Amino acid sequence: xxxxxxxxxxxxxxxxxxxxxxxxxxxxxxxxxxxxxxxxxxxxxxxxxxxxxxxxxxxxxxxxxxxxxxxxxxxxxxxxxxxxxxxxxxxxxxxxxxxxxxxxxxxxxxxxxxxxxxxxxxxxxxxxxxxxxxxxxxxxxxxxxxxxxxxxxxxxxxxxxxxxxxxxxxxxxxxxx
Numbered sequence: 001x002x003x004x005x006x007x008x009x010x011x012x013x014x015x016x017x018x019x020x021x022x023x024x025x026x027x028x029x030x031x032x033x034x035x036x037x038x039x040x041x042x043x044x045x046x047x048x049x050x051x052x053x054x055x056x057x058x059x060x061x062x063x064x065x066x067x068x069x070x071x072x073x074x075x076x077x078x079x080x081x082x083x084x085x086x087x088x089x090x091x092x093x094x095x096x097x098x099x100x101x102x103x104x105x106x107x108x109x110x111x112x113x114x115x116x117x118x119x120x121x122x123x124x125x126x127x128x129x130x131x132x133x134x135x136x137x138x139x140x141x142x143x144x145x146x147x148x149x150x151x152x153x154x155x156x157x158x159x160x161x162x163x164x165x166x167x168x169x170x171x172x173x174x175x176x177x
Contacts, residue, residue, distance in 0.1 A: 001065070002073065004108045007058035009049060014072030015060065016044035022095040030132045035155025051077070057116035061096065061105045073100045078113035080120060086147060087165050089114075089122030101135075107175070110142055114172040124167035128152070131160035139164040143175045 007015060020039045027036060051058055057078040062070035074096030081090045091113045096105045117125050126147065129136045140146075144164030151158040166172035 002061055002063050002105070003070075004059060004061055004105075004112050007048070007052050007060045007075065009052050010069065011058075011060050011062070011072055011075075012049035012052060013041070013045045014062075014070075015048045015058070015075045016041045018072055018075055018095055018097055019044050019048075019093075021097060025098055026134055027130065030130055031159065032155035032157055057113060057120075059109055059112040059116070061100070061109055073097050074105050074109055076109035076113045078117050078125070080117075080122065081126070083126075086163055087122070087124035087126040087167060089117030089120065089125040089169065091117075091125060091127040094127070106135075106138055107142060111173060111175070114166065114169055118169050118173065123169055124165060125169050125172060126163050126165040128161045128163050131162050136162065142166075143171050 020041050023031070023039060024036050048058065059076050060072050061074040063073055064070045076094040077092045079090055079092060081088050091110065094106060094109055094113070096109070114125055127139060127144070129139055131149070144166060146162060147165045148163040150161055150163070152161050153159070
């Protein structure tokens, strides 16, 4: 059974493992090789553990079975916008392990983030996506509208990115992609 739920402290290591695996696969020809090689699951686990302790909007897709610790298959995070000119809320991260893509987990995680933002009072949301991210079309399938282009610095390099928005946020909450 797979459940979408708020992240728990015990999920931090699994979230970090998903982060590293998805970045190394999806961004192999997008981000600097040395940066990807230097990603650390243990360092990222500490980062996510801190975020969970703070009560940030982290959600996971957790697979349960055999009474063991659930396996984390994907995660998303959302917070109030860092750029109010784009939208009131921001989906910061959304990653699903390759073996579990195209099964609806990404859409469920994105909607969980949107629900969290709506509960914070956000009436709109956006997400920055690396322009060359192979999964960028997912955001348009989820009803996102292209609203901006820009760059972000990763590993010392300028990387092109695109912002997608949902305004009003209900357009994301209601999508069934």
